[in-house]
Amino acid sequence: MTTSLLSRxxxxxxxxxxxxLTAFGAPASAAVADIxxxxxxxxxxxxIQVAVATYIPPGYTFQDVKATPCARGAKRASGxxxxxxxxxxVRYHKGDxxxxxxxTGGGLGGTSLTYKTFVKxxxxxxVPLRFGPGPDGIGLTPTAAQMRSPQNELYTDWLGSGPFYHxxxxxxxxxxxxxxxxxxxxxxxxx
Numbered sequence: 001m002t003t004s005l006l007s008r009x010x011x012x013x014x015x016x017x018x019x020x021l022t023a024f025g026a027p028a029s030a031a032v033a034d035i036x037x038x039x040x041x042x043x044x045x046x047x048i049q050v051a052v053a054t055y056i057p058p059g060y061t062f063q064d065v066k067a068t069p070c071a072r073g074a075k076r077a078s079g080x081x082x083x084x085x086x087x088x089x090v091r092y093h094k095g096d097x098x099x100x101x102x103x104t105g106g107g108l109g110g111t112s113l114t115y116k117t118f119v120k121x122x123x124x125x126x127v128p129l130r131f132g133p134g135p136d137g138i139g140l141t142p143t144a145a146q147m148r149s150p151q152n153e154l155y156t157d158w159l160g161s162g163p164f165y166h167x168x169x170x171x172x173x174x175x176x177x178x179x180x181x182x183x184x185x186x187x188x189x190x191x
């Protein structure tokens with residue numbers, strides 16, 4: 001086999017492997033996660049660790065980043081948070097279905113939806129993912145059918161000890177959302 005033919009064969013195999021990884025939902029790099037470089041720079045400028053999803057389900061695309069820095073001269077805690085911020089949200093969508101990872105310095109409310117399943121994460125240990133209509137805060141175990149059915153509202157509890165992080169979504173199946181939640185990592189520029 002000639003060197004040229006061998007090179008083309010190796011190149012084709014690499015392309016096929018890369019395509020197979022993409023087709024099977026291999027996670028994006030935490031440094032990229034389909035977030036444009038300008039938006040990564042904005043997140044980086046907040047002065048806190050930024051959590052992002054590294055698994056983006058098939059068909060979902062990056063929608064936007066919204067970020068609010070701490071006020072100029074604001075006193076910061078050891079984690080970089082100030083009394084009112086900084087805040088950010090990184091959002092992905094597919095039609096009317098969406099999910100987002102959110103971070104904030106404070107001003108949190110409680111979490112309470114009917115069903116609760118637990119998700120193992122690298123950053124926060126095992127965390128509850130809540131969803132479903134009905135009496136708030138019960139924490140019932142969902143059925144397999146409920147895990148496969150898109151839910152109107154899903155979210156994790158607030159995670160961390162300041163800044164705080166939250167994964168939220170609408171019109172997405174809990175089994176898909178558990179993969180998103182379990183993929184959350186620090187944006188590598190901030191680690």
